[in-house]
Amino acid sequence: MRKLIVLQGVASVTVLVILAVLVLLAPYVSPYVWDDVVGGVWDPVSMVNWLGTDNLGRDMYSRLLYAGRVTLFVALASTVLSLVIGTTVGLFAAVKGGWVDTVLSRLVDAMMSIPTLIFALVILSILGTSTPVLIATIAVLDSTRVFRLTRAMAADIVVLEYFEAALLRRDSVFRLMFVEVLPNILSAKKTEFGLRFCNNFLEIASLSFLGMGIQPPLTDWGSMVRDNATIISFGGIAPLIPATAIAVVTIAVNLIVDWTLESGSRHAQ
Amino acid sequence: MPNNPHAELLAVKNLRIEAAGGVMLLDSIDFRLNRGEVLGLIGGSGAGKSTLGLATMGHVRPGCSVRAGEVLFNGESLFTLPAGRLRRIRGARIAYIAQSPAASFNPCHTLEKQVMEVLTLHQGLSAKEARNRAIGLFEELDLPDPELFGRKYPHQASGGQLQRAMIAMAIAGGPELLILDEPTTALDVTTQLDVLTAIRDTLKRHGTAALYISHDLAVVVQLARRILVLNQGKMVETGATSDVLAHPGAAYTQRLLQAFSQPPAAPAPAAAVPAAPVQPALAVNHLTAGYRKMPETLKDISLRLERGKTLAVVGTSGSGKSTLARAICGLMHFDSGSVEFRGRPLADFHLKRSREELRSIQMIYQQPDTALNPEQTVGAILGRVVSLYFGGTRDAVRARVGELLRMVELPEVFAGRKPWQLSGGQKQRVGIARALAAKPDVIICDEVTSALDPGIVQEILALLKQVQKSTGASYIFISHDIGVVRRIADDVAVIREGRVIANGPLDNVFRHSVHPYIDLLLASVPELRTDWLAGQAHRHASLSALGGGGALPLQCPTTCNPHAETSQAHGVSQ
Structure with a gap:
C-alpha cells in the first residue's frame, strides 16, 4: 500500500515535470504557431498534425501546449492568491476572536452557501471576463475554503499556553498571526495547496467551457473542449484531447497530495 | 475458573524488546505472577513500564519488536498465538485499564453499552442479561444511581467515575489478569483515594491477579504484595513490598524512597530577603x-x-x-x-x-x-x-x-x-x-x-x-x-x-x-505504608459522606x- 502510494507519487511528479517543460518551451517545441490555420477542419491524427486539427483547422498539438500555459498559469496564480487571502483572514479571525471572528465567519458562510460556479458566473458577467478578473474571482471565492481550514487549525493553537504567553507580552496581532501561529499550521498548507489547485484548475476549465473563462484569441484547455465539442457526436476525438490533459493534471496533483500526506503521517509516528 | 488458586498465571521470561534501529526498550525482564497475586511495577517515565504492560497482553507497539524471551499466560506463549485466539484471551481473560479513561471510552456510545459489549461478545449473554450484569458491576463499584449511570455518555461522568466504569468494563468479562497502567495518575488526590479503594476491593472480591503500573511508589505499595522496580528498561529490584521498603537494595530504589522520606522542609529562614517588608509583592x-x-x-x-x-x-x-x-x-x-x-x-x-x-x-x-x-x-x-x-x-x-x-x-x-x-x-x-x-x-x-x-x-x-x-x-x-x-x-x-x-x-x-476539607485533602495523600489504604477505609466512608452530605x-x-x-x-x- 505504502509502496504503491510512493510509486504513484513519483510517476505523477514525472508526468507533471514533463508537461511543465513542454508547456514552458511551447514556442520552441510546438510544430506550428498556435492560431495559424494549417489544415482542414477536424483533420484526423497524422504525421503532419500529430493530434489532428481543430474546428478551424488549427494544429491541436500546438494549441494544447499554448493553452496549457494559460490554464496552468491562471490556476497557479489563483491558488496562490486564494491561499494568501484565506490564510491571512483566517489567522486574523482566530487570533482576534470575539465579534471579529463571528462577523468574518458568518460572511464566509454566506459566500459558501452560494455554489461557486454560479457565483463566479454572476461576478464575471458583471465585471467582464478579463484574465485578471478571472484570477481574482476564483481566488476570492476559493479563499473561503482556505479561511475555514486555517481558522479551525489556528483556533486549536490560540488556546495553548505558548500563545497565551505571547498575548501576555502584548505581541502585535501581526506577530501573533505569522510568528506564533502560522509556522505551526504550515505543514497542512502544503497539502491544502495541492487540493485547492485541483479545485481551481477544474473551476477554470468549467468556466471556460461555459464561455465565461479565458476569452479568444487566448485559449485554455476548457475552451478547447468547448470549441471542439460538437465533433464528438460524429465520432471525432478532438474534444477528448484537452479533456485528457485536464484529467491527467488533476489526477497527478491528487496523487502527489496523497504521497505528501503519507510521508507526513510517517513523520508524525 | 482457577483450579489451583496459587498456580502460576503469567510468566515473563528473559524478555527483550527493541524499538526500530535497535534501541533497547526492555532487557532481561524475568518475573512470574501467580493467580490472585498483585505485582506492582514501579519506574520513572521512559523506564519501559507501559511497554512491559502491553507485552504481558502479547502486544508490541508498531515499530517495536520482541528480540528475545517470551510471555507465557497459563503456559501459552502469547507472542506465537494466532491472532484470533489472542483476541479471545484479551478482554476475556486479560483486561487492561489505561491512564486516561476519557481516551479509552468511545465518546459516541453510552457507558452501559460499552460495558455490555464485553459481556455479549465474550460471554455470549443476551442484551438483557448483560445490562443487569452491568448494573450489578456499577453498583459494586459504588457508582451513583447504578440503574441510570449507564445511560450517561463518557463526557457526562467525572474522571473518577469514568475510571471506575473502566474497571467495571475490565472485570465484566471475569478476567484472570488485570493490567492497570497508571490508573489514578490523572486524578485528584481525593478521587484517587476512591478509585484505589474500588480497585483494591474489586481485586480482592474476584481474586483477580493484577499488574499495577505506576510511578508513584506510595500508591503501588497500597495494593501490591510484591513490587518490581524498573529503570531504563532493566529490572533493578524485585521482592516483597515490605522488604523492599525496609531494605531497598538498589541505589535507584533508595533514591525513589528518599523522595518520600524527605521531611517537610521547614521554610528556609529568609536570609536573602530584607527583613519584614512592609508592602507585599x-x-x-x-x-x-x-x-x-x-x-x-x-x-x-x-x-x-x-x-x-x-x-x-x-x-x-x-x-x-x-x-x-x-x-x-x-x-x-x-x-x-x-x-x-x-x-x-x-x-x-x-x-x-x-x-x-x-x-x-x-x-x-x-x-x-x-x-x-x-x-x-x-x-x-x-x-x-x-x-x-x-x-x-x-x-x-x-x-x-x-x-x-x-x-x-x-x-x-x-x-x-x-x-x-x-x-x-x-x-x-x-x-x-x-x-x-x-x-x-x-x-x-x-x-x-x-x-x-x-x-x-x-x-x-x-x-x-x-x-x-x-x-x-x-x-x-x-x-x-x-x-x-x-x-x-x-x-x-x-x-x-x-x-x-x-x-x-x-x-x-x-x-x-x-x-474538614483540609483534613480530607491531607488524609487523601497516599503514605508510604502498606497499611495506609486499609486505614483509610472507614475514614474514607465518613469523609465521603462529609463531602457528599453538605456537612462541610x-x-x-x-x-x-x-x-x-x-x-x-x-x-x-x-
Whole structure:
C-alpha cells in the first residue's frame, strides 16, 4: 500500500515535470504557431498534425501546449492568491476572536452557501471576463475554503499556553498571526495547496467551457473542449484531447497530495 | 475458573524488546505472577513500564519488536498465538485499564453499552442479561444511581467515575489478569483515594491477579504484595513490598524512597530577603471574577504574597486555582475587587496594563509540551522575551540567553534546539528560563510539577528555590499536590469552590482540624505504608459522606457530590 502510494507519487511528479517543460518551451517545441490555420477542419491524427486539427483547422498539438500555459498559469496564480487571502483572514479571525471572528465567519458562510460556479458566473458577467478578473474571482471565492481550514487549525493553537504567553507580552496581532501561529499550521498548507489547485484548475476549465473563462484569441484547455465539442457526436476525438490533459493534471496533483500526506503521517509516528 | 488458586498465571521470561534501529526498550525482564497475586511495577517515565504492560497482553507497539524471551499466560506463549485466539484471551481473560479513561471510552456510545459489549461478545449473554450484569458491576463499584449511570455518555461522568466504569468494563468479562497502567495518575488526590479503594476491593472480591503500573511508589505499595522496580528498561529490584521498603537494595530504589522520606522542609529562614517588608509583592483584595457561563468562579478572594516568599494556592481540580492565575495575569474580567502590585492596583485586562507591569508578573505553565512554541528554537523563545523587554544587540541577547540557560542548568547549545528535542523536565526548565528572562518580581507557577516524574519534580523544586534565592522573586505556587506544596511553600491558601477557606503560614494551615476539607485533602495523600489504604477505609466512608452530605461549612450550589464537582470543573478552569 505504502509502496504503491510512493510509486504513484513519483510517476505523477514525472508526468507533471514533463508537461511543465513542454508547456514552458511551447514556442520552441510546438510544430506550428498556435492560431495559424494549417489544415482542414477536424483533420484526423497524422504525421503532419500529430493530434489532428481543430474546428478551424488549427494544429491541436500546438494549441494544447499554448493553452496549457494559460490554464496552468491562471490556476497557479489563483491558488496562490486564494491561499494568501484565506490564510491571512483566517489567522486574523482566530487570533482576534470575539465579534471579529463571528462577523468574518458568518460572511464566509454566506459566500459558501452560494455554489461557486454560479457565483463566479454572476461576478464575471458583471465585471467582464478579463484574465485578471478571472484570477481574482476564483481566488476570492476559493479563499473561503482556505479561511475555514486555517481558522479551525489556528483556533486549536490560540488556546495553548505558548500563545497565551505571547498575548501576555502584548505581541502585535501581526506577530501573533505569522510568528506564533502560522509556522505551526504550515505543514497542512502544503497539502491544502495541492487540493485547492485541483479545485481551481477544474473551476477554470468549467468556466471556460461555459464561455465565461479565458476569452479568444487566448485559449485554455476548457475552451478547447468547448470549441471542439460538437465533433464528438460524429465520432471525432478532438474534444477528448484537452479533456485528457485536464484529467491527467488533476489526477497527478491528487496523487502527489496523497504521497505528501503519507510521508507526513510517517513523520508524525 | 482457577483450579489451583496459587498456580502460576503469567510468566515473563528473559524478555527483550527493541524499538526500530535497535534501541533497547526492555532487557532481561524475568518475573512470574501467580493467580490472585498483585505485582506492582514501579519506574520513572521512559523506564519501559507501559511497554512491559502491553507485552504481558502479547502486544508490541508498531515499530517495536520482541528480540528475545517470551510471555507465557497459563503456559501459552502469547507472542506465537494466532491472532484470533489472542483476541479471545484479551478482554476475556486479560483486561487492561489505561491512564486516561476519557481516551479509552468511545465518546459516541453510552457507558452501559460499552460495558455490555464485553459481556455479549465474550460471554455470549443476551442484551438483557448483560445490562443487569452491568448494573450489578456499577453498583459494586459504588457508582451513583447504578440503574441510570449507564445511560450517561463518557463526557457526562467525572474522571473518577469514568475510571471506575473502566474497571467495571475490565472485570465484566471475569478476567484472570488485570493490567492497570497508571490508573489514578490523572486524578485528584481525593478521587484517587476512591478509585484505589474500588480497585483494591474489586481485586480482592474476584481474586483477580493484577499488574499495577505506576510511578508513584506510595500508591503501588497500597495494593501490591510484591513490587518490581524498573529503570531504563532493566529490572533493578524485585521482592516483597515490605522488604523492599525496609531494605531497598538498589541505589535507584533508595533514591525513589528518599523522595518520600524527605521531611517537610521547614521554610528556609529568609536570609536573602530584607527583613519584614512592609508592602507585599502582590495583594489580591476581595476579588470576584468568573466566566460568562460560570459566573463567580472566584468569590471574594483575598491573598497576600510577601516579597521573596512562596504562597501556595491549594485545591482540587475545579476549585478555581487556575482561574485565579488567569485573573492575576490579566486574562480575566474582574467583577469586583482588585489585584495590587506593589501597592498600585492592576487593570483587569492585560492590554490595559503597562509593559512594565506585564514584565513584572510571569507565568510558568503546567504542560511543558504546550507551553513552548514547537516551531521556535529555545534561543528564539528566550531571545524574544529578552529583546522585547531589555533590547540590546543581537550578541547581547544571545549572551543573555546563554546566561538564562545556565541559570536553569541547561547546556548553552540547547539554544539551537526545538522543544521536541528536549525531555519533559528540560522543557519545563526552558519554561522557567522564559519567565526569568523578563526579570519578574512575581512568578505564577501553575501546577508546574504535575506533568513531571517524581525524580524530575525534586529537581525542578530545587531549581525554583535556588532561583528565588538568587533573584528574590516571589512565587504564587498553584498545586493540588500537598506533598509538593509542603516542600516549597512559606504560606498556603486553600481554595474550595472559588473561596479561600484557609490562609496563613504552611504549618498553621496544614494542621488537622483547621477545616474538614483540609483534613480530607491531607488524609487523601497516599503514605508510604502498606497499611495506609486499609486505614483509610472507614475514614474514607465518613469523609465521603462529609463531602457528599453538605456537612462541610461551605454549601455547594447544585451538586454536592465531590465527584460531580470535579466533573463540572474540568471544562472550566483547565
